Amino acid sequence: GAVVSQHPSWVICKSGTSVKIECRSLDFQATTMFWYRQFPKQSLMLMATSNEGSKATYEQGVEKDKFLINHASLTLSTLTVTSAHPEDSSFYICSARDLTGYEQYFGPGTRLTVT
Amino acid sequence: GQNIDQPTEMTATEGAIVQINCTYQTSGFNGLFWYQQHAGEAPTFLSYNVLDGLEEKGRFSSFLSRSKGYSYLLLKELQMKDSASYLCAVKDSNYQLIWGAGTKLIIKP
Numbered sequence: 001g002a003v004v005s006q007h008p009s010w011v012i013c014k015s016g017t018s019v020k021i022e023c024r025s026l027d028f029q030a031t032t033m034f035w036y037r038q039f040p041k042q043s044l045m046l047m048a049t050s051n052e053g054s055k056a057t058y059e060q061g062v063e064k065d066k067f068l069i070n071h072a073s074l075t076l077s078t079l080t081v082t083s084a085h086p087e088d089s090s091f092y093i094c095s096a097r098d099l100t101g102y103e104q105y106f107g108p109g110t111r112l113t114v115t
Numbered sequence: 116g117q118n119i120d121q122p123t124e125m126t127a128t129e130g131a132i133v134q135i136n137c138t139y140q141t142s143g144f145n146g147l148f149w150y151q152q153h154a155g156e157a158p159t160f161l162s163y164n165v166l167d168g169l170e171e172k173g174r175f176s177s178f179l180s181r182s183k184g185y186s187y188l189l190l191k192e193l194q195m196k197d198s199a200s201y202l203c204a205v206k207d208s209n210y211q212l213i214w215g216a217g218t219k220l221i222i223k224p
Contacts, residue, residue: 106157
């Protein structure tokens, strides 16, 4: 089946620093990738939709200057959390939709802790 | 607005059957998904329904009624490893996934 990887799986950073999270589709091409955030005991919250070669579409309330998304190729999207603060600590999950547009495949998630 | 409702939490006994309901009101409909999510992990795909009726896959089955805006996930022969959150999601007219809040299923021996 289709595999999506994320790197790193967990990261601890200091307040004020930036963190980059990579999302890769390993065995298929993904024209669209999605970035989600999930706080403990809550459901997934879509942050942005990323289309290869174009600007990401951010959901209402998500700061595009703080959460920089780059979808440079059909297999790679990156999320950079800039000037991270403790309230940005969360579980960040990416998913990728294949060319059929039928299903989203999820990465394993990245747990970010900002101290 | 768009809305997906599912129970917050359910409890069932190992070996039994449980049905998790999901009702939805969305702008358009292009399919309904069920995902399983264990604590601290990403969701994993369970089922996809786009036509009315029952889809069976091993111990798991999913039912859809588009006219009623209703789906359920049926889990048979429950095992302890089935303890997880079950997320209902609907693909709307823009092919975006609208997520329910999830149902936490607790399995007791």
